Amino acid sequence: MGLGKIRVIAFDVFGTVVDWHGSITREIQSLGLPVEPGEFASSWRSGYQPAMARVSSGELGWTLIDDLHRMILDDVLAQFSIFNLDEDQKQHLNKVWHRLKPWDDSVEGLKLMKERHTICTLSNGNLGLLSNMAKNAGLPWDCILSAEVFRKYKPDPDVYLGVCQVFDVNSEETMLVAAHQSDLDAARACGLQTAYVERRDEFGKNSPKDVSSNNNNTFHARDFIDLANQLDQL
Amino acid sequence: MGLGKIRVIAFDVFGTVVDWHGSITREIQSLGLPVEPGEFASSWRSGYQPAMARVSSGELGWTLIDDLHRMILDDVLAQFSIFNLDEDQKQHLNKVWHRLKPWDDSVEGLKLMKERHTICTLSNGNLGLLSNMAKNAGLPWDCILSAEVFRKYKPDPDVYLGVCQVFDVNSEETMLVAAHQSDLDAARACGLQTAYVERRDEFGKNSPKDVSSNNNNTFHARDFIDLANQLDQL
Numbered sequence: 458m459g460l461g462k463i464r465v466i467a468f469d470v471f472g473t474v475v476d477w478h479g480s481i482t483r484e485i486q487s488l489g490l491p492v493e494p495g496e497f498a499s500s501w502r503s504g505y506q507p508a509m510a511r512v513s514s515g516e517l518g519w520t521l522i523d524d525l526h527r528m529i530l531d532d533v534l535a536q537f538s539i540f541n542l543d544e545d546q547k548q549h550l551n552k553v554w555h556r557l558k559p560w561d562d563s564v565e566g567l568k569l570m571k572e573r574h575t576i577c578t579l580s581n582g583n584l585g586l587l588s589n590m591a592k593n594a595g596l597p598w599d600c601i602l603s604a605e606v607f608r609k610y611k612p613d614p615d616v617y618l619g620v621c622q623v624f625d626v627n628s629e630e631t632m633l634v635a636a637h638q639s640d641l642d643a644a645r646a647c648g649l650q651t652a653y654v655e656r657r658d659e660f661g662k663n664s665p666k667d668v669s670s671n672n673n674n675t676f677h678a679r680d681f682i683d684l685a686n687q688l689d690q691l
Numbered sequence: 692m693g694l695g696k697i698r699v700i701a702f703d704v705f706g707t708v709v710d711w712h713g714s715i716t717r718e719i720q721s722l723g724l725p726v727e728p729g730e731f732a733s734s735w736r737s738g739y740q741p742a743m744a745r746v747s748s749g750e751l752g753w754t755l756i757d758d759l760h761r762m763i764l765d766d767v768l769a770q771f772s773i774f775n776l777d778e779d780q781k782q783h784l785n786k787v788w789h790r791l792k793p794w795d796d797s798v799e800g801l802k803l804m805k806e807r808h809t810i811c812t813l814s815n816g817n818l819g820l821l822s823n824m825a826k827n828a829g830l831p832w833d834c835i836l837s838a839e840v841f842r843k844y845k846p847d848p849d850v851y852l853g854v855c856q857v858f859d860v861n862s863e864e865t866m867l868v869a870a871h872q873s874d875l876d877a878a879r880a881c882g883l884q885t886a887y888v889e890r891r892d893e894f895g896k897n898s899p900k901d902v903s904s905n906n907n908n909t910f911h912a913r914d915f916i917d918l919a920n921q922l923d924q925l
Contacts, residue, residue: 523859575822585858588809588834600822601834605857623839624819625757 467579469635472659475557492537504529509610521583527551555589566681575599612643652676701813703869706893709791726771738763743844755817761785789823800915809833846877886910
């Protein structure tokens with residue numbers, strides 16, 4: 458499989474690099490809204506795939522994640538009967554996705570992998586969101602790539618193959634890292650190598666996720682430092 | 692003019708951040724080709740604007756700078772009667788644009804400006820080229836933006852306004868930094884603030900450039916450190 462030849466490592470971001478559930482839960486807590494904060498976070502996130510599906514199906518024209526997040530937020534606020542936020546507060550809350558905190562191992566692991574590889578995002582999040590997040594969190598990307606560049610959302614093959622085209626590398630020289638098997642499945646179908654990273658608490662400590670390994674992936678890692686170590690041993 | 696509100700600083704790259712003439716001259720010298728190295732560098736670069744104009748006019752479909760550079764290189768090699776490079780050598784030489792060296796003040800100046808602003812590229816160079824250059828040269832971009840993202844070349848207004856859209860900021864909160872008045876003129880026409888940076892030796896020490904100031908620019912700076920200091924005094 459030419460494992461020594463991985464040149465570009467692309468990372469899914471929400472859940473894989475950053476802890477959306479914990480970050481949003483803490484922000485909702487700090488606002489003192491009369492809701493169960495973790496439930497609010499999960500509801501907001503659960504609107505994400507359906508919203509992107511409306512874009513991919515053509516029902517909605519091309520729409521950035523910031524705008525999809527806002528559409529979902531308005532629904533979720535109504536669902537939780539929160540009517541006392543003004544427009545500025547809603548805009549600020551919507552940008553919590555720009556302020557998500559990385560998992561404890563993310564920054565150190567990325568720095569290790571950056572020594573020998575080109576590391577980039579490959580997220581459905583928009584470029585501004587991902588740039589602000591990187592600046593806030595100290596994520597040392599060589600390049601920020603997004604569905605926004607390709608104007609298609611994952612799992613469209615054009616997004617995965619777009620990474621290879623941007624860096625002028627073959628698909629087997631490119632690897633996707635994600636905490637979601639469906640994302641990895643789609644990347645593998647395009648010929649990319651794949652690494653699954655366990656993020657057991659992606660949906661909160663009370664809702665541990667199945668992090669079983671799948672032998673179809675090139676790597677299975679506990680966290681980014683484990684993955685960096687496995688890559689170093691090639 | 693709300694000078695205190697500059698949030699995003701976008702940088703032209705070739706000639707402004709990196710020294711294309713010196714870098715290519717040195718690489719041609721090291722190859723020992725039977726040409727005057729500086730002349731070869733200037734000839735290669737002189738094909739750049741006409742090649743992009745062919746894309747902008749529609750004569751050529753969307754074409755990345757890596758591919759335009761290669762088309763020009765083939766012409767320039769013939770023009771200088773160099774016929775002894777094989778395909779691998781030509782591909783490697785073409786990627787000299789990925790290996791351009793920054794001006795002495797670039798990295799330090801960018802780090803200073805990054806403390807208070809979002810800093811990004813805004814170059815006609817493609818994303819892979821700009822990412823490899825940043826990795827080689829230690830350029831600390833928050834985000835790499837390119838004509839490739841907008842599928843238009845500067846000076847198309849969509850490229851300058853695209854920066855504002857990506858970061859969800861107004862044009863007056865956005866500044867273009869360049870060593871070329873024509874680039875700054877186009878940005879200013881879109882409402883961006885502008886900073887001219889003197890790069891007297893862009894075309895080599897033997898061909899010093901006119902670096903006169905233009906009062907229409909928001910800033911005129913000797914180099915990036917001077918510009919960072921001027922921004923700090925706002």
